[in-house]
Amino acid sequence: MEENKSAAEQPDYIKPKKNRAPIFIVTIFLLLVAVVFFYYQNQQLEGEKQRQFQEILATQAKLDSISDELDIRIQTIRELGGDIDTLEAIKAQLEADKKQLLVDAQYQRGRIAKLNNRVDGYKELLLLKDEEIKQLQILNEQLSEENTTLKVEKNQLNQTVKQLEENKKELASKVAYASRLQLEGMKIIAINDKGKEREDGEYRNRHIEQLKIQFTVVENEIAPIEGKELLLRVIAPDGNVLFDVTRGSGSFTFENREMFYTAKQEILYDRNSQLVSFLYTKGSEYAIGQHKVEVYTDDYLMGKGSFMVK
Numbered sequence: 001m002e003e004n005k006s007a008a009e010q011p012d013y014i015k016p017k018k019n020r021a022p023i024f025i026v027t028i029f030l031l032l033v034a035v036v037f038f039y040y041q042n043q044q045l046e047g048e049k050q051r052q053f054q055e056i057l058a059t060q061a062k063l064d065s066i067s068d069e070l071d072i073r074i075q076t077i078r079e080l081g082g083d084i085d086t087l088e089a090i091k092a093q094l095e096a097d098k099k100q101l102l103v104d105a106q107y108q109r110g111r112i113a114k115l116n117n118r119v120d121g122y123k124e125l126l127l128l129k130d131e132e133i134k135q136l137q138i139l140n141e142q143l144s145e146e147n148t149t150l151k152v153e154k155n156q157l158n159q160t161v162k163q164l165e166e167n168k169k170e171l172a173s174k175v176a177y178a179s180r181l182q183l184e185g186m187k188i189i190a191i192n193d194k195g196k197e198r199e200d201g202e203y204r205n206r207h208i209e210q211l212k213i214q215f216t217v218v219e220n221e222i223a224p225i226e227g228k229e230l231l232l233r234v235i236a237p238d239g240n241v242l243f244d245v246t247r248g249s250g251s252f253t254f255e256n257r258e259m260f261y262t263a264k265q266e267i268l269y270d271r272n273s274q275l276v277s278f279l280y281t282k283g284s285e286y287a288i289g290q291h292k293v294e295v296y297t298d299d300y301l302m303g304k305g306s307f308m309v310k
Helices: 002-008 021-080 085-103 109-178
Strands: 183-191 210-217 226-235 250-254 257-261 263-269 274-280 289-297 300-309
Touching (some): 021 085, 021 109, 085 109, 183 289, 183 300, 210 289, 210 300, 263 274
Antiparallel strands (some): 210 274, 226 289, 250 257, 289 300
16 A cells, blocks of 8 residues: 555656657658658649640641641642632631640640540541542543533634635635736737838837837626726836836836836726727837837736837
């Protein structure tokens, strides 16, 4: 009893201390668990962020690829003459999605999945547009064949028109040639100073006071009824034309060159044959030798003759 009493009566400062080690160990363990949990959770978050980043990059690549494909389809359909309004609107939406994807790096998986689904939709659209392109290509081939046929027909028609024009020109040329006036029965008569006429074709100067050139303009039913200007050329043996302005000489154009005429006379041609006479007074002696006589009208030669001076 005394021993127990003695123990109970002992002062507090000599009471034995409690063991706190288990509490410390539990606390340390809990802290370690918390550290491990937060580390694991952080690793999970980092992994999730990395996966999301990779998904964003993959989605961005898909969108870029789809954008390039859309550009090709738009260009092809535009060249084929198809409607590109819908594709251009889709291209604008796709570009907006790409910008939004770059701006918002924290896209949720659901948004990324939605974009992936939209990418799948874009792919299906591209397949549909490929089919549309095939149809447009077939249509353009048909149109090209029809256009080629039309070109061939047009060329044939042009050839026909050209041939008709050539035939028309040829006919007009033949008509113009057939409508030319011709002369026949040319007589070159020498008249002396006493009015006596000689018609043998060879004359001496004393026999030629005047020259009388006489011929008949033959009948031509094709020629137009109109006034005609007949030009007479008397050509000396040296090749020079007898020319005297005071006696009505002048010049005209024949085959793009200037030629001189000795005398001229106007007649009214009515498609019937008619007799025409020129009287020419030289006023001086003629050169010895053969002289040529030519008659022109409308820039063509009607006929010719000659006489000799001895």
